Amino acid sequence: MNVRRLIPTTALAAAVALGATALTACSDTAGAAGTADGKLHVTASFYPLQFLAEQIGGDHVKVDTLTKPGVEPHDLEITPKQTGQLSESDVVLYLKSLQPAVDKAVAQSGVKNVVDAATLTKLEVHGTSGEEDHDHAAEGHDDHDHSHGEAGEDPHVWLDPAKYAEIAKGFGAVLEKADPGHAADYKKNTDELVAKLGALDTEFKDGLKNTASRTFITTHSAFGYLAERYGLDQEGISGVDPESEPSPARMKELQAVAKKDNVTTVFFETLASDKTAKTLARDTGLQTDVLDPLEGITDKSQGADYFEVMRSNLKNLQKALGTK
The missing domain is CATH 3.40.50.1980 (Nitrogenase molybdenum iron protein domain)
Known part of the structure; x- marks a missing residue:
């Protein structure tokens, strides 16, 4: 887990x-x-x-x-x-x-x-x-950016x-x-x-019970709780900071993960850039789709409220993971 x-x-x-x-x-x-x-x-x-x-x-x-x-x-x-x-x-x-x-x-x-x-x-x-612990200070991020608590x-x-x-x-x-x-x-x-x-x-428990793969790749590592709840493995491209750039080593690791775990899709979100997701997908021959962390609702969201977007997330996960 x-x-x-x-x-x-x-x-x-x-x-x-x-x-x-x-x-x-x-x-x-x-x-x-x-x-x-x-x-x-x-x-x-x-x-x-x-x-x-x-x-x-x-x-x-x-x-x-x-x-x-x-x-x-x-x-x-x-x-x-x-x-x-x-x-x-x-x-x-x-x-x-x-x-x-x-x-x-x-x-x-x-x-x-x-x-x-x-x-x-x-x-x-x-x-x-395989995710690297990003040193925000080393990458030009100060403590103001994307701090997630002392622990x-x-x-x-x-x-x-x-x-x-x-x-x-x-x-x-x-x-x-x-x-x-x-x-x-x-x-x-x-x-x-x-x-x-x-x-x-x-719905999530039943919908994700039997899938061909249990691993999903996403630009923003926002889905740890969801993955833990439903027995999935989250592989984040850039950690909890949706805007940070992944290292070449991390991109190479993800290519290996995608091959090993039969990953079909790289997920991106609506409020952050999809550049890294599309780059990884292109390099590995994978598809891209939306997995929305629900940090905001816009006209680009796949639903008008929390429940609609969460059900869209479920549908997209089922498609990507190969629901049986």
């Missing part, structure tokens, strides 16, 4: 308690706080958390996102206007270490009611069997429906505490979302 080691994190129940504690100040003033129309104002850092907040909050929340459609989340820069809007939020939902600019803005915003989605599930460190945790938890469901449960509990007047609705919406994610998890 692709997991190098597990990072012990706060258990879900404890994390929810922490999140609820962080929102205590909000809970007593939820009726008076929020937007002009009385809704709770939630600011999410990027699409997966925006979608989750919208699904759970329903009509009772107004959700804004810091990462606009088409922007690569890892490269996001926060404007002064966004910092101002952030400070006016009732609740901020973000994923610490994924977007350094967001981490900094949240710390400076003065918002008391902050939820770090990473505390609502377990983070792991993922890699691939190197993989932040792409939303690509595992089961882990995404854990975050949904935790955030649902937080909203219930923040806005007790609508707690029943938040609970109902959370249960419905978790059920849908459970059904999606089953």
Whole structure:
């Protein structure tokens, strides 16, 4: 498997308690706080958390996102206007270490009611069997670029429906505490979302149970959780940084992997360059296709929301891996 080691994190129940504690100040003033129309104002850092907040909050929340459609989340820069809007939020939902600019803005915003989605599930460190550990400093990247925490945790938890469901449960509990007047609705919406994610998890398990190959190659090593969940092997061209250039040695390794493991397809994504994927595919005679890390939805996405894009990912994986 692709997991190098597990990072012990706060258990879900404890994390929810922490999140609820962080929102205590909000809970007593939820009726008076929020937007002009009385809704709770939630600011999410990027699409997966925006979608989750919208699904759970329903009509009772107004959700804004810091990462606009088409922007690569890892490269996001926060404007002064966004910092101002952030400070006016009732609740901020973000994923610490994924977007350094967001981490900094949240710390400076003065918002008391902050939820770090990473505390609502377990983070792991993922890699691939031959993938080089990139030294960002040596490659011209400073610590601002694509930092994924001191211990190197993989932040792409939303690509595992089961882990995404854990975050949904935790955030649902937080909203219930923040806005007790609508707690029943938040609970109902959370249960419905978790059920849908459970059904999606089953679709992936059944759909990837029997395949000719278990290995897939992708430009961006965002699919470690998905690979671990469904017994696949992820081979990333350029690691967790979708823009970093792979070494000639890594490209040669991938050519060998493709031949050994009967790989048919090199995957690229919609928000980052497909140059390296097409180069590898050309050199090895492979096809290319999209495997979307769902960091944002645009008109180029293979679906209009999380569930549609995830099902497109499943279809593309089944085709590439040779579902029996």
